Amino acid sequence: MSAPLSPSPAAALRVVGQSLHLEGDWTTLRLSAVADEALALAPQAPWRLVAHDLTRLDSNGARLIGLLGDGGPPEGLDPRWQPLVTLVQGAAAEAPRSASPRRGVLHRIGERGLAPLASLRSLLTILGQLLLALLALLRDPRRLRWRETLNVLTASGAMAVPIIALLAFLLGGVLAYQGGIQLRLFGANIFIVELVTLTLFREFGPLITAIIVAGRSGAAFTAELATMRGNREIDALMTLGLSPVERLLLPKWLGLVIAMPLLTALANAAGLVGAILVADGLLGVGFETFYRRVPEVVAAQHFWVGIGKSVVFGMVIALVGCSEGMRARGDAESIGRNTTASVVQSIFWVIVLDALFSILFNELGW
Amino acid sequence: MDVPTPIRLRAIETRFGATRVHRGVDLEVRRGEALGLVGGSGSGKSVLLSVISLLKAPSAGELALFGERLDSAMDEATLIPVRRRIGVMFQQGALFSSLTVLENVMLPLSEHSDLPATLVEEFARLKIALVGLPAAAAERYPRELSGGMLKRAGVARALALDPELLLLDEPSAGLDPVSAAELDALLNTLRHALGLTLVLVTHDLDSLFTVTDRVAYLGQGRVLAVAPATELSESREPEIARYFGNARAARFRAPGGG
Numbered sequence: 001m002s003a004p005l006s007p008s009p010a011a012a013l014r015v016v017g018q019s020l021h022l023e024g025d026w027t028t029l030r031l032s033a034v035a036d037e038a039l040a041l042a043p044q045a046p047w048r049l050v051a052h053d054l055t056r057l058d059s060n061g062a063r064l065i066g067l068l069g070d071g072g073p074p075e076g077l078d079p080r081w082q083p084l085v086t087l088v089q090g091a092a093a094e095a096p097r098s099a100s101p102r103r104g105v106l107h108r109i110g111e112r113g114l115a116p117l118a119s120l121r122s123l124l125t126i127l128g129q130l131l132l133a134l135l136a137l138l139r140d141p142r143r144l145r146w147r148e149t150l151n152v153l154t155a156s157g158a159m160a161v162p163i164i165a166l167l168a169f170l171l172g173g174v175l176a177y178q179g180g181i182q183l184r185l186f187g188a189n190i191f192i193v194e195l196v197t198l199t200l201f202r203e204f205g206p207l208i209t210a211i212i213v214a215g216r217s218g219a220a221f222t223a224e225l226a227t228m229r230g231n232r233e234i235d236a237l238m239t240l241g242l243s244p245v246e247r248l249l250l251p252k253w254l255g256l257v258i259a260m261p262l263l264t265a266l267a268n269a270a271g272l273v274g275a276i277l278v279a280d281g282l283l284g285v286g287f288e289t290f291y292r293r294v295p296e297v298v299a300a301q302h303f304w305v306g307i308g309k310s311v312v313f314g315m316v317i318a319l320v321g322c323s324e325g326m327r328a329r330g331d332a333e334s335i336g337r338n339t340t341a342s343v344v345q346s347i348f349w350v351i352v353l354d355a356l357f358s359i360l361f362n363e364l365g366w
Numbered sequence: 367m368d369v370p371t372p373i374r375l376r377a378i379e380t381r382f383g384a385t386r387v388h389r390g391v392d393l394e395v396r397r398g399e400a401l402g403l404v405g406g407s408g409s410g411k412s413v414l415l416s417v418i419s420l421l422k423a424p425s426a427g428e429l430a431l432f433g434e435r436l437d438s439a440m441d442e443a444t445l446i447p448v449r450r451r452i453g454v455m456f457q458q459g460a461l462f463s464s465l466t467v468l469e470n471v472m473l474p475l476s477e478h479s480d481l482p483a484t485l486v487e488e489f490a491r492l493k494i495a496l497v498g499l500p501a502a503a504a505e506r507y508p509r510e511l512s513g514g515m516l517k518r519a520g521v522a523r524a525l526a527l528d529p530e531l532l533l534l535d536e537p538s539a540g541l542d543p544v545s546a547a548e549l550d551a552l553l554n555t556l557r558h559a560l561g562l563t564l565v566l567v568t569h570d571l572d573s574l575f576t577v578t579d580r581v582a583y584l585g586q587g588r589v590l591a592v593a594p595a596t597e598l599s600e601s602r603e604p605e606i607a608r609y610f611g612n613a614r615a616a617r618f619r620a621p622g623g624g
Contacts, residue, residue: 028489028528029450032480039482058528059496059560060475060489067488087559091495331463331509 008055013037019048020068026054026061038064046070051077062088119327119341126323129245130253137250145251152255156217157262164212164263165270171208172271175199176278189283193293196275201298201306205268207354210313213260214321214346221252221321222328222342223335230330249326253318260314261307268306305366309357313350320346369397370433372531372563373418378427380413387413389587390427397530400557400564402574402595405584406609411567412535414584418565419454419533420445432530450478453524455534459516461508467494467519468504474526493522498552514545518552525556532557534566538573550576571595571610583609 010030014021020041024030041047049065051074057065062085065074073085103111137143179195225248228234237244272290280286324342328334373395380388387410395401403411416422417429420436429436431448461470471490475481481489494504497518508516517537524532537553538546550573557564557577568574574581574595582592585605591598599610 028475029479031485035481035485039484059492059525060528063489063492064485083559084561087496087555088492092492094495094501329509333464 011061013041015041016050019050021050021053022065022074023053023055025056026065027056027058028060031061031064035064038068042067049074051075054078054081057081057084059084059088063092066092119323119345122327123319123323126245126249126326127319130249130319130322133243133245133250136246143246144254145247148247148251149255149258152217152252153259155220156213156255157259160213160216160259160263161266163216164209164267167212168205168208168267168270169274171204172196172200172274173278174274175204175271176275177282180279180282184283189285190289190293192275192279192283192285193290194297196279197272197294197298198302200271200275201268201302203306203354205271206264206306206310206313207350208271209260209264209267209310210317210350211347213256213263213314214317214343214350217256217259218317218321218346219339219343221318222325222339225322225325226328226330226335226338228330229326229328230335234326244326249322252322253315256314256318257311258314260310260317264307264310268303301366305357305361309354312353312357316349316353317346320349371395371430372397372432373565374428374430375414375417376428376430378414378417378424378429380410380417380422380424386587388417388424388427391584391587391589393582393589393592395563395565397563398561399579400553400566400577402578402581403565403567403584404569404574404581404609406605409584410587411584415454415533415535415565415567419452420449450527451530453527453529453532455517455520455524455532455537457535457539459508459520461516461519461523463508466505466507467499467511467522470508470519471523471526474523478527490522490526493525494519496525496556497522498548514541514549517541517549521552521556525560528560529562531563531565534564534568536567536569538568538570543572546570546572547576553577 009024011026011034012023013034014023026034045068047068049069051065054074054077057078062081065085066089071089073082077085176192176196180189180192183189183192183195225234228248234244234248237247272294276287276290279290321342324338324345328338371394373393375391375393378388378391378393379386391414393414403414405411413422417424418431420431423437432451434448436445436448461467462473465473468487468490471493472486475486475489476483479486491504495501499515499518499522503511503515503519508519511519521532521534521537524534534553538549541549553564553566554577556562564577566573566577578595580592581595581598583590583598583601583603583606590603591601591606593601598606601607601610
């Protein structure tokens with residue numbers, strides 16, 4: 001490399017009686033040789049500083065010298081560095097000395113404790129706004145943003161078909177495999193139909209769909225809205241007299257409410273195909289048996305229970321996604337944090353609701 | 367001592383797809399000078415700054431920084447020593463939003479030197495004071511700062527390693543006249559005390575007249591003229607004359623400009 005290597009030596013310090021001789025390049029990247037020594041000598045400041053052999057100086061070097069001296073320039077300082085030393089010493093006098101007031105443990109515990117409440121509050125606010133917008137829409141259906149809603153249906157629904165079909169197919173296969181091994185022990189092969197269909201339709205179909213949609217679309221909603229907030233696009237909408245709820249949130253919400261049951265039906269079907277393939281190989285219970293027995297032993301209500309749940313899951317995922325996006329501050333860090341929070345919260349609520357539904361349906365005898 | 371020229375550009379060409387931004391830019395920046403880069407919108411001022419800051423490789427031509435020829439084929443390890451000698455202030459500050467101002471300024475120091483942590487913090491606080499930020503700003507996050515403070519913080523971070531060359535992209539854009547004038551004064555002070563070479567892209571004619579020694583006018587993909595601002599504003603070249611059409615009016619309004 002042809003870089004002109006500095007012929008002068010790195011920074012060095014020499015103690016001579018009560019004075020310190022500064023030598024070499026006192027520049028940022030060449031200071032490390034003297035840094036520890038200088039810091040050790042600093043408490044005994046002020047030293048008498050001698051700078052005849054100083055070859056180079058920059059502001060960080062001048063600051064380090066300032067820590068050792070009495071505030072004045074060192075003896076024998078090259079006049080061309082005089083302005084630098086003066087500037088640095090002036091600034092250092094004003095430089096913030098103290099660290100920020102540390103927040104107490106109680107303060108931080110309180111802050112952490114209240115954070116979920118703030119997010120719940122935002123969730124309820126957005127829910128309220130969505131319901132009001134929905135009411136307005138019912139009164140005047142022409143206000144529906146068709147194009148935005150269809151865009152959401154495409155991005156969150158149609159585009160999710162391959163991944164949901166694939167994962168549900170695998171899940172169905174695993175379910176049939178694990179269940180099949182147990183059933184075979186009892187010679188109850190035929191009951192694989194009930195086992196697989198019931199668990200898929202009632203639980204796993206809606207759940208796997210909700211989890212994938214939360215990760216795909218809920219996260220996308222949050223990131224999109226948070227970025228728009230950062231660009232002040234949402235403020236711009238409001239100043240134009242356009243409602244962000246009606247234009248941005250409602251289409252997302254309606255889109256997921258329509259897409260979720262459709263995707264869940266798809267997941268059910270794909271899961272069933274996976275289960276049939278495994279059941280055929282493992283237990284000899286093939287397509288024909290399923291075709292005959294499913295309508296016979298599995299009441300349609302099981303299918304509709306799952307679909308009904310998925311509609312609610314869709315509402316929750318869109319709600320959380322929108323709420324976290326609208327809450328974000330719009331800088332890079334908060335977009336990441338709120339997107340994470342959006343996915344975690346969506347899945348949390350989906351599973352909590354699923355548990356509540358189980359109890360509810362049990363009481364109702366569905 | 368023979369000091370190499372900080373920046374030397376020869377026949378630089380850059381293109382984005384089919385668009386040719388530069389069609390042979392020749393430019394030399396002398397050590398210790400403040401050079402302004404001006405030109406109409408889309409004339410490639412900011413792109414040229416990206417080329418000099420080693421962010422965009424030119425598609426043809428020769429770039430030499432501090433006397434060392436650099437080309438796009440060089441690996442990052444070779445470029446790092448050069449990068450350390452260059453400070454860049456981006457238009458919006460480009461401060462890392464997850465770090466406080468102090469942490470932003472400390473980052474290059476702690477990454478590029480093995481100085482003890484106390485000194486790193488000491489140096490960072492010095493930089494914050496040097497750019498005229500109040501002490502309390504050090505602990506704030508970028509989102510809590512005003513536009514003018516963000517620019518100052520951006521300068522503080524760019525100065526962390528005491529670079530020889532400071533590149534600024536529209537330092538006074540978006541600032542009120544008072545803050546802009548203060549920032550110009552700050553650049554002048556820092557430049558003389560720290561011995562900096564400055565290159566600034568700017569639309570602010572006050573900055574051109576108060577900060578720069580020479581101004582390079584970019585147009586038609588080339589440097590059309592390099593001259594002190596007062597001289598350039600008298601230019602008869604139609605494009606340059608049009609650009610400075612409003613400049614003279616602005617200068618007569620600003621007392622002591624130039």
